[in-house]
Amino acid sequence: MLVFNTNQCRDVKDWFQFYAREWNVPCLGVHTPRAVGDVDTPMVDYVGGQIEALIEPLEKVAGRKFDIDRLREIVAISRQTTMLWKSVLETAANVPSPITFFDGTVQMGPAVVMRGLKEPPSIIKCCCPS
Numbered sequence: 001m002l003v004f005n006t007n008q009c010r011d012v013k014d015w016f017q018f019y020a021r022e023w024n025v026p027c028l029g030v031h032t033p034r035a036v037g038d039v040d041t042p043m044v045d046y047v048g049g050q051i052e053a054l055i056e057p058l059e060k061v062a063g064r065k066f067d068i069d070r071l072r073e074i075v076a077i078s079r080q081t082t083m084l085w086k087s088v089l090e091t092a093a094n095v096p097s098p099i100t101f102f103d104g105t106v107q108m109g110p111a112v113v114m115r116g117l118k119e120p121p122s123i124i125k126c127c128c129p130s
Helices: 011-023 041-062 068-093 101-106 109-113 119-127
Strands: 002-005 027-030
Touching: 002 011, 011 027, 027 041, 068 101, 068 109
Parallel strands: 002 027
Antiparallel strands: none
């Protein structure tokens, strides 16, 4: 099963749907609003409802029940990764900049594709100690 979220890039949906066809697996997704200003209750309900709708099909594929405590742990790790990656990107404000646009684009890969794993914070932390 492939699961996408359009919050970073609308094209992710197309990529995941392509690979779902190639690998003959289901593809589900979360469609997030574009050009968000203030986040309001209807917006949270809209996205939250889509995420809740993923639980049942993912439970079937995983063969186990959803664990809210495990989700909280993964979200905490993901937040840590995001904050560390933000620190790395903020170094680009220095003159001369230690990173280029290319660096920022390519090196965000682990933070995106390994989201929720403990490895990305270690990778990012070695690049930008706090």
